[in-house]
Amino acid sequence: MPESTALVKGTLDMLILRALRWEPTHGAGVAEWMRLVTNGTLRVEEGTLYPALRRLEARGMIESEWGASERHRKARYYQLTPKGREWFWTELDKWERYVDTMNRVLRYGTAGSIRGR
């Protein structure tokens, strides 16, 4: 069983939006998806997830309604809005640029051609 890693701040929103890509899902389902999909390396606590969902909804990235879960519990189902879907791709793009810069600088020294002073 691989140990789990703390989330890097700023990445949770993208993960949530990705979890909702296919169909409306309730909070516990999002957490479950994250756990399964990363083989348990990335987990989100309830106290982290629910505020994040409310933030995303307040910003119009997702919307929600009450429903019943597969196990007959009252559950709030979230789904992506068009705005959220679009925002996901722009965020992903920014993230990938950042990672690329980090990779070059940290691993290979520079993004340009500086060395030493």
Next chain:
Amino acid sequence: MPESTALVKGTLDMLILRALRWEPTHGAGVAEWMRLVTNGTLRVEEGTLYPALRRLEARGMIESEWGASERHRKARYYQLTPKGREWFWTELDKWERYVDTMNRVLRYGTAGSIRGR
């Protein structure tokens, strides 16, 4: 001139340690290095950098002493400790694992083989 991006939390420490890889450098020099090496895309504010340097020193990752800058100003020169050097590589490794997981999940769906429910 490319616009600059906000730092992702948790990445500044690695960038600082990387900046100090070759020789002792003062705070302003670290900021300058970061700007040059990323072609201006990654910048660090003074109010962010100096507390970060003090945190790293408190944790024994770097150590410092007063000196004179190239321009004859009083400057505090920081250098890596062996502990800091080692820690850099473990952090880099963790970061790369995280990025790899994110990449697979966000871009290609899963790290395993889940889809839908």
Next chain:
DNA sequence: GGCTTCCCATATGACATCTATGGGAAGGAG
């Protein structure tokens, strides 16, 4: 009826980063 499970929710705290501000010390202009 009491216990457990499922799902939602908030309060509280920790912490990194940004913004704003200021100070000391050296150099240059006049």
Next chain:
DNA sequence: CTCCTTCCCATAGATGTCATATGGGAAGCC
């Protein structure tokens, strides 16, 4: 030698995200 600018360090306050701790409501089971 005085004023102004530049260089470098430093901290206070605000912001925002994530972790921890806690609890509650509702369904199902014994």
